[in-house]
Amino acid sequence: MTEAKERTRDRISRRQVDKFADRRAQLAASALQTLAELGYARTSLREIAQNSEFSHGVLHYYFTDKVDLLTHCVRQFEEVCVTRYDEIVAGARTAADLERDFAAAMAATLRADAKMHRLWYDLRNQSLFEESFRADVLEIDRRREEMIHHVVARYAELASASAAVPQAVAYALLDGLFQQALLRHLAGEEEAAAGLERAVPSVLARIVSG
Amino acid sequence: MTEAKERTRDRISRRQVDKFADRRAQLAASALQTLAELGYARTSLREIAQNSEFSHGVLHYYFTDKVDLLTHCVRQFEEVCVTRYDEIVAGARTAADLERDFAAAMAATLRADAKMHRLWYDLRNQSLFEESFRADVLEIDRRREEMIHHVVARYAELASASAAVPQAVAYALLDGLFQQALLRHLAGEEEAAAGLERAVPSVLARIVSG
């Protein structure tokens, strides 16, 4: 076999691999949309297929089984989840800036992505019952914790203070705050996001000591 | 009809009502046990019946349908959930007492009732997708908030300080802390409860200003 042929074959097989991966991603996106709408408990493969442009049989061409699909979904979800506050941290010039912008960003994502967030909590909870996703879920949670840590650390730096609680605790507190706001928001309480935006700065101030 | 007869009939009908309610409670208890074990998504009526001493058909004698049963479960769950820290609040003589005992109690219930707690979070999350339980779930959450408020208010009183955040925020923070500890505990992390016990006092101190 000539080198040219080998290169060609590589290119083709790479293209196939990419196409395969792309379709997997596309189907996983449809699955995530369905999950966000119906929740884990009521999401079926047929329902997922119906939210895509394919028929239900194709799912078993791209995924070995349901767990494989859902695991892929969780991993794909991660990328959306985890880079949300980076630019805010980078852009803030003062502690007051960061406080305000971070609170506003949390409120904004609560309003805009409520269904995705409820899916996240659903999947995280599911991992308490099913071993299959647990590793991936914990990995995402770890990254979320890091994401919050960046905010808190930068905030402390700008405020010439230092974090007063471990980063795991800081994450737990802010996540609890957000989850409670999500609960209210999805229950129809109009002021839920505004309440979150008001609460975040005071909490942020309290978890750094200066 | 004589008065005696009326009294007798009342007594009998009351006894029947009580018996009916008792069996409903008994079946709901089996359902809760099953839910705590399998999670909402994988709990079926047949599975519930198998965890009781009856066959699956009886569930439709005591409950009109699955939603009726699960709603009853949620309500029944409430009573277990909500009185947990009352005696600690009553017994504490100093702020340091309360801090220590409350943290210890949280760690203890995390260790002892982890499966019940994961069920609670599962049901609360489910209510974000299904309207049916939402009202009951929100009511329980409101009571949990009050429960936490009692602790915080008493703590502030003993410390001659005042609560520095709204009670909804205090609840959100402590619940977030607990949930994160539950996550770690059920993932097999041995020190999760100990970590919670260590974190609670510092958080408690920070949400009252003195």
Add this chain to the structure above:
DNA sequence: GGGTCTCTTGGACGCTTGTCAAGGAAAAGC
């Protein structure tokens, strides 16, 4: 343009689910 390989469809399977009804067992009433 015929043949090969990739991709997709739609139907079939075995199983589980919630629901229901017919009938037996047990208890209550007289």
Add this chain to the structure above:
DNA sequence: GCTTTTCCTTGACAAGCGTCCAAGAGACCC
């Protein structure tokens, strides 16, 4: 003790599930 009422079991049902497969459609190479 017989009848009536209450309670419980068993088996059936339609629907939905995850999974698999035969076969067609389409892309691609020579």
